Amino acid sequence: MLEWLDSSEGSGVKVSQVYDSVTTGLQAFYRTKLLPIERDHLFHQFYSPELTDADFASAPMVLLMGQYSTGKTTFIRHLLQRDYPGMRIGPEPTTDRFVCVLHGDSDSVTPGNALVVDHELPFTQLSHFGNAFLSRLEASRLSSPVLEGLTLIDTPGVLSGEKQRIKRGYEFEAVVKWFADRVDMILLFFDVSKLDISDEFRRVIQATKGNDHKICILLNKADNVTTQQLMRVYGALMWSLGKVLDTPEVARVYVGTFWDQPLKNEKLRELFEQEENDLYTKIAQLPRSASLRKVNDLIKRARLAKVHAMLLDYFYKRMPTFFGHAKEQERMIQDLPNIYQEIAVQKGIPLGDFPDPRMMQQILTPMDFSTFKPVDGEKLQALEALLAVDLPKLLQLIPEEQMRHGIGDAAIAQVV
Amino acid sequence: MLEWLDSSEGSGVKVSQVYDSVTTGLQAFYRTKLLPIERDHLFHQFYSPELTDADFASAPMVLLMGQYSTGKTTFIRHLLQRDYPGMRIGPEPTTDRFVCVLHGDSDSVTPGNALVVDHELPFTQLSHFGNAFLSRLEASRLSSPVLEGLTLIDTPGVLSGEKQRIKRGYEFEAVVKWFADRVDMILLFFDVSKLDISDEFRRVIQATKGNDHKICILLNKADNVTTQQLMRVYGALMWSLGKVLDTPEVARVYVGTFWDQPLKNEKLRELFEQEENDLYTKIAQLPRSASLRKVNDLIKRARLAKVHAMLLDYFYKRMPTFFGHAKEQERMIQDLPNIYQEIAVQKGIPLGDFPDPRMMQQILTPMDFSTFKPVDGEKLQALEALLAVDLPKLLQLIPEEQMRHGIGDAAIAQVV
Numbered sequence: 001m002l003e004w005l006d007s008s009e010g011s012g013v014k015v016s017q018v019y020d021s022v023t024t025g026l027q028a029f030y031r032t033k034l035l036p037i038e039r040d041h042l043f044h045q046f047y048s049p050e051l052t053d054a055d056f057a058s059a060p061m062v063l064l065m066g067q068y069s070t071g072k073t074t075f076i077r078h079l080l081q082r083d084y085p086g087m088r089i090g091p092e093p094t095t096d097r098f099v100c101v102l103h104g105d106s107d108s109v110t111p112g113n114a115l116v117v118d119h120e121l122p123f124t125q126l127s128h129f130g131n132a133f134l135s136r137l138e139a140s141r142l143s144s145p146v147l148e149g150l151t152l153i154d155t156p157g158v159l160s161g162e163k164q165r166i167k168r169g170y171e172f173e174a175v176v177k178w179f180a181d182r183v184d185m186i187l188l189f190f191d192v193s194k195l196d197i198s199d200e201f202r203r204v205i206q207a208t209k210g211n212d213h214k215i216c217i218l219l220n221k222a223d224n225v226t227t228q229q230l231m232r233v234y235g236a237l238m239w240s241l242g243k244v245l246d247t248p249e250v251a252r253v254y255v256g257t258f259w260d261q262p263l264k265n266e267k268l269r270e271l272f273e274q275e276e277n278d279l280y281t282k283i284a285q286l287p288r289s290a291s292l293r294k295v296n297d298l299i300k301r302a303r304l305a306k307v308h309a310m311l312l313d314y315f316y317k318r319m320p321t322f323f324g325h326a327k328e329q330e331r332m333i334q335d336l337p338n339i340y341q342e343i344a345v346q347k348g349i350p351l352g353d354f355p356d357p358r359m360m361q362q363i364l365t366p367m368d369f370s371t372f373k374p375v376d377g378e379k380l381q382a383l384e385a386l387l388a389v390d391l392p393k394l395l396q397l398i399p400e401e402q403m404r405h406g407i408g409d410a411a412i413a414q415v416v
Numbered sequence: 417m418l419e420w421l422d423s424s425e426g427s428g429v430k431v432s433q434v435y436d437s438v439t440t441g442l443q444a445f446y447r448t449k450l451l452p453i454e455r456d457h458l459f460h461q462f463y464s465p466e467l468t469d470a471d472f473a474s475a476p477m478v479l480l481m482g483q484y485s486t487g488k489t490t491f492i493r494h495l496l497q498r499d500y501p502g503m504r505i506g507p508e509p510t511t512d513r514f515v516c517v518l519h520g521d522s523d524s525v526t527p528g529n530a531l532v533v534d535h536e537l538p539f540t541q542l543s544h545f546g547n548a549f550l551s552r553l554e555a556s557r558l559s560s561p562v563l564e565g566l567t568l569i570d571t572p573g574v575l576s577g578e579k580q581r582i583k584r585g586y587e588f589e590a591v592v593k594w595f596a597d598r599v600d601m602i603l604l605f606f607d608v609s610k611l612d613i614s615d616e617f618r619r620v621i622q623a624t625k626g627n628d629h630k631i632c633i634l635l636n637k638a639d640n641v642t643t644q645q646l647m648r649v650y651g652a653l654m655w656s657l658g659k660v661l662d663t664p665e666v667a668r669v670y671v672g673t674f675w676d677q678p679l680k681n682e683k684l685r686e687l688f689e690q691e692e693n694d695l696y697t698k699i700a701q702l703p704r705s706a707s708l709r710k711v712n713d714l715i716k717r718a719r720l721a722k723v724h725a726m727l728l729d730y731f732y733k734r735m736p737t738f739f740g741h742a743k744e745q746e747r748m749i750q751d752l753p754n755i756y757q758e759i760a761v762q763k764g765i766p767l768g769d770f771p772d773p774r775m776m777q778q779i780l781t782p783m784d785f786s787t788f789k790p791v792d793g794e795k796l797q798a799l800e801a802l803l804a805v806d807l808p809k810l811l812q813l814i815p816e817e818q819m820r821h822g823i824g825d826a827a828i829a830q831v832v
């Protein structure tokens with residue numbers, strides 16, 4: 001099981017070295033060149049909170065989701081070849097919280113309230129979800145070579161029918177969305193005996209929207225049925241998934257049985273082994289592709305911050321000196337799509353970089369535009385240098401061989 | 417291959433006997449109790465042409481469709497265990513016409529123009545599609561035990577990209593729709609190397625709308641790829657089919673290789689054999705379920721004819737004696753949905769029995785309502801007796817054991 005991990009130590013450059021220097025680079029660039037302009041223009045109020053060093057340093061994360069008893073926790077045990085502290089496995093709904101399974105020198109469990117104040121970890125923002133959620137969050141630490149390059153997020157199974165009505169006391173889908181936006185891979189678990197996609201599960205899947213490319217699907221316990229039944233079940237799964245995910249690209253489904261027990265049905269052993277192997281290879285590549293994704297994410301964020309600064313600068317400069325604030329403000333909010341056009345042409349910014357106008361109109365309405373700041377020329381220059389010089393240089397640190405996995409091309413296409 | 421046919425001779429009552437008496441019954445009932453009222457109220461102008469004896473007597477039909485070279489014609493040869501007259505098989509687009517493969521004492525080919533004037537066969541309506549189509553239609557007759565209970569319709573493969581632009585000279589989709597409405601089973605062919613659903617093929621599939629329950633899908637040449645590739649291909653097929661067919665019920669896909677050659681890949685022999693067996697069993701049941709479907713179709717038609725007669729009667733009776741015809745007519749066309757409501761309540765007819773109001777509005781607009789006829793009380797009584805007594809009695813002729821296949825329950829639910 002663990003051999004696959006070694007494959008992450010690639011040819012030539014050590015993955016971890018690259019990883020470290022990219023992390024340090026990103027942290028410094030963010031603090032000096034992006035954060036100042038974000039702060040000037042209330043970026044964190046509009047989009048997402050300030051990033052911490054931990055957000056850049058964190059190991060790639062894998063989120064495991066699915067209906068209850070589909071084998072999520074068992075999969076983690078199989079991957080780690082041991083139990084994690086606080087782990088429970090059983091035929092009834094067992095995992096009742098979000099568990100961040102992390103590397104640690106010794107075994108320990110940290111409750112949610114303590115976890116979100118640890119600035120070494122990228123979970124501080126979770127405090128916004130409130131106490132009801134924090135009592136359903138914990139970190140489980142253990143020593144495992146797998147976890148040196150990877151953090152796993154175990155989650156409570158999605159319930160259906162009767163049970164789903166008994167509310168959880170916190171916004172499950174919002175939490176899922178928070179994780180989905182931040183993790184590097186989302187594993188959706190299905191098992192051959194529990195295929196129907198309940199309404200709650202559908203909403204949960206939809207909460208991952210915008211992160212479809214991270215989704216891998218596991219059809220678990222596949223040896224529990226005959227080949228013909230498996231074909232039916234698998235076909236039905238793809239049939240309905242195609243509708244729920246609603247992307248033309250077909251999601252990759254790994255068919256197999258992801259645990260330590262011997263196969264109940266030997267007929268498809270070869271297939272199951274290949275599928276398991278493919279999945280582990282993909283997971284093993286995560287640490288490599290994570291640096292790339294982080295650079296990519298920062299590029300996206302920097303481009304948005306630039307547009308946002310232009311926009312607030314535009315509003316500020318058009319506010320009348322004495323009277324008619326409210327009216328002019330109102331007019332500009334209405335006229336937002338045209339203002340986008342105007343700025344896009346003037347500054348040569350692609351329209352696709354602009355934020356969703358409806359979302360903006362909502363946030364802008366209660367604000368007072370005369371409190372906005374004009375763009376600081378120096379800060380803008382720093383931001384532009386970041387986009388034109390610094391981040392592309394950082395990308396070059398990542399050896400070509402690693403670029404081939406995943407998002408490399410997309411990231412480059414955006415920089416050029 | 418042919419053993420499966422014998423299984424259609426069921427326990428107790430001979431299928432063919434039942435079939436014959438149901439056919440004769442339907443023909444007589446239609447002519448004496450439904451046709452008169454249809455004629456009185458222009459039913460054939462509004463919905464569909466007069467039925468001929470052949471429409472009731474025809475053997476159940478199977479329509480084969482798919483992209484070119486997916487193995488439709490090969491499947492027919494495999495099923496019949498011999499070539500049909502005029503048959504061509506090859507790796508390039510070969511079948512260039514619609515071929516009705518029928519039972520005959522000796523081999524012969526009948527061209528389209530001759531075929532559609534043969535009142536013994538249910539193809540007379542096809543003459544409406546014009547000469548360009550008729551030159552692409554033929555009947556192929558041969559002696560085969562399979563064809564005694566079944567007619568197969570081979571079709572030209574759907575082309576994609578460049579080729580599909582070179583027009584066929586007739587409305588392919590309209591022809592497909594005509595067949596889809598009348599056949600008992602639609603076999604959609606895919607092969608593992610030709611999965612993409614081209615725009616034309618998508619339109620063709622959509623032309624079968626309303627007949628989704630007749631669709632069976634074949635994923636052919638499945639032994640040409642490895643098991644893992646097959647899973648990918650099959651998954652991708654279900655993913656996109658789910659979107660094209662857009663029904664919650666998952667279409668049944670038969671995975672295998674439907675020809676006489678030995679398997680190229682033995683690993684899934686058992687699966688392929690089961691799938692083939694399932695498919696042949698289903699085809700073998702067609703002659704049984706065909707009588708049931710025919711009764712069911714006539715019930716549907718009779719209910720529609722009743723509503724239609726009420727509706728035209730309503731229009732007729734509300735036309736002013738001297739002036740204002742055009743205006744009153746116009747008003748009633750606009751008001752159609754409310755008129756449906758009114759008649760539904762007055763006559764105790766379920767709203768679901770009424771025809772699509774937009775379609776009706778279109779057909780009604782150029783008509784002169786004062787030419788309509790009032791309902792003839794005797795004819796209406798005959799129609800009501802048909803629905804309440806005659807057809808349910810006919811249903812009882814069909815032994816219970818046969819009712820279990822397919823549409824039986826639906827038919828009964830509608831009568832009760």
Ligand SMILES: Nc1ncnc2c1ncn2[C@@H]1O[C@H](COP(=O)(O)OP(=O)(O)OP(=O)(O)O)[C@@H](O)[C@H]1O
Pocket residue numbers: 066067068069070071072073074075088089090091092093094095096155156157158189220221222256257258259
């Ligand atoms: N590959 C497998 N084949 C057969 N049974 C399995 C497999 N994986 C797990 N199981 C069994 O399924 C049950 C549920 O497993 P587990 O608790 O890991 O699921 P879970 O998805 O974590 O559920 P929950 O959402 O309730 O936490 C257990 O009884 C476990 O032994």
Ligand SMILES: Nc1ncnc2c1ncn2[C@@H]1O[C@H](COP(=O)(O)OP(=O)(O)OP(=O)(O)O)[C@@H](O)[C@H]1O
Pocket residue numbers: 482483484485486487488489490491504505506507508509510511512571572573574605636637672673674675
């Ligand atoms: N099960 C099968 N496995 C592998 N090859 C097959 C199989 N069935 C048919 N073929 C081959 O595929 C090619 C196309 O077959 P065929 O002519 O029957 O297809 P078709 O769907 O009727 O095509 P068209 O739409 O052009 O009429 C032929 O070369 C045939 O030998």
Ligand SMILES: [Mg+2]
Pocket residue numbers: 072073074088089094095154155157
């Ligand atoms: Mg669990």
Ligand SMILES: [Mg+2]
Pocket residue numbers: 488489490504505510511570571573
């Ligand atoms: Mg052919």
